[in-house]
Amino acid sequence: MFFHVILTTQCNSECRYCFGEALEDVDEDFANIQVDYALPRKLNYDIGLLDELCKRDLECVMTFYGGEPMLCTDEIKRIMDHVSAKLFMVQTNGLLLDRLEPEYVNRFHTILVSIDGDEAMTDFYRGKGTFRKVTDNLRLIKRNGFEGELIARMTVMEQTDIYRQVRWLLDNDEYSFSSIHWQLNAGFWKNDFARRDFNQWSEDGYNPGIEKLVGYWVDYIETHGVVLRLYPFLGIAHSLLSGEEKSLLRCGGGWVNYAIQTDGNIVPCPTMWGMKDYYLGHINFSDPLKLKKIFVNEPCTSCNILGLCGGRCLYANITKRWSPEAYNLVCKTVQNLIESISKQVPRIQGLIEKGRIRLKDFEYLKHNGCEIIP
Ligand code: SF4
Numbered sequence: 001m002f003f004h005v006i007l008t009t010q011c012n013s014e015c016r017y018c019f020g021e022a023l024e025d026v027d028e029d030f031a032n033i034q035v036d037y038a039l040p041r042k043l044n045y046d047i048g049l050l051d052e053l054c055k056r057d058l059e060c061v062m063t064f065y066g067g068e069p070m071l072c073t074d075e076i077k078r079i080m081d082h083v084s085a086k087l088f089m090v091q092t093n094g095l096l097l098d099r100l101e102p103e104y105v106n107r108f109h110t111i112l113v114s115i116d117g118d119e120a121m122t123d124f125y126r127g128k129g130t131f132r133k134v135t136d137n138l139r140l141i142k143r144n145g146f147e148g149e150l151i152a153r154m155t156v157m158e159q160t161d162i163y164r165q166v167r168w169l170l171d172n173d174e175y176s177f178s179s180i181h182w183q184l185n186a187g188f189w190k191n192d193f194a195r196r197d198f199n200q201w202s203e204d205g206y207n208p209g210i211e212k213l214v215g216y217w218v219d220y221i222e223t224h225g226v227v228l229r230l231y232p233f234l235g236i237a238h239s240l241l242s243g244e245e246k247s248l249l250r251c252g253g254g255w256v257n258y259a260i261q262t263d264g265n266i267v268p269c270p271t272m273w274g275m276k277d278y279y280l281g282h283i284n285f286s287d288p289l290k291l292k293k294i295f296v297n298e299p300c301t302s303c304n305i306l307g308l309c310g311g312r313c314l315y316a317n318i319t320k321r322w323s324p325e326a327y328n329l330v331c332k333t334v335q336n337l338i339e340s341i342s343k344q345v346p347r348i349q350g351l352i353e354k355g356r357i358r359l360k361d362f363e364y365l366k367h368n369g370c371e372i373i374p
């Protein structure tokens with residue numbers, strides 16, 4: 001099992017698509033969903049309970065999450081010292097990575113760091129100076145010996161040229177990433193669609209950009225014999241190449257991946273904090289291997305690409321923040337992604353047959369925080 005351990009609800013950034021949207025959507029509420037807005041700001045249960053949880057599931061993977069988890073370095077150290085998880089990971093905005101001693105940073109199996117592309121792009125979404133501080137910290141942890149996987153987690157929306165920004169992150173003079181994942185800012189807020197231009201951007205910018213990027217990805221495989229770890233491509237291509245019949249929700253939310261709130265209640269994913277109807281257990285008494293499971297519902301259950309898509313996002317599926325027409329545009333991006341990769345499968349298979357690459361090169365640690373479907 002995978003657990004996001006929410007250490008704090010506080011954050012030291014004010015990003016456009018999170019803090020900014022929250023300011024715009026002040027009057028919004030969840031029609032039929034009760035939300036507990038009074039969660040403790042910091043983890044307030046006995047961390048010995050996390051160890052008991054892991055003792056009942058020897059495959060237990062813990063990902064520190066927030067808010068910004070690096071605001072809680074003391075808790076991170078205590079947990080890493082006393083909890084017998086199989087692996088530890090962290091999802092961070094990267095601004096405070098220099099606060100945690102290398103002996104702990106170097107124990108992370110994976111660090112997912114938020115960065116949206118080059119300096120102008122990242123600072124536009126995340127605030128001036130963010131890019132410089134984050135890349136300084138990444139170079140620092142590498143110098144200090146971090147050898148785990150470092151994944152760039154991009155949030156993308158209308159200002160993003162996906163082809164250009166992913167290419168930039170792969171190869172630049174500041175910090176080049178070998179693993180990249182991205183997620184669309186789509187379907188998370190109630191009132192944002194009307195004031196945005198998601199329609200035109202997704203159709204004229206993002207979708208053609210994805211097709212071009214898939215072409216580049218396969219060209220790179222052909223020329224260099226290397227499968228770049230672009231997670232949305234990796235996940236879909238692996239399913240298509242290995243003949244996987246159908247995938248459940250690829251992020252694992254609600255069936256293999258859960259989040260533990262600061263008060264110890266267990267929810268399907270971190271974005272569902274406080275949603276009382278979706279409390280699936282509690283750290284005090286739940287057996288991690290017997291947690292309640294929850295799956296996506298309509299419109300996904302009648303969708304003809306559910307098997308490959310997996311349902312994209314449980315939170316979006318349950319809360320239905322965007323109208324069906326608006327969300328349909330998101331589904332069109334999923335369809336375009338799958339089609340773009342499917343078209344290249346014969347070429348990839350040919351390269352595998354020639355021994356240029358192996359199917360194994362498309363493998364990854366599933367549910368590692370990359371949702372696969374952006
Ligand atoms: S494409 Fe859309 S409707 Fe279909 S499974 Fe994915 S999220 Fe659900």
Ligand code: SF4
Pocket residue numbers: 251252253269270271312313314315316371
């Ligand atoms: S894709 Fe949706 S359900 Fe899955 S982790 Fe992200 S927000 Fe949660």
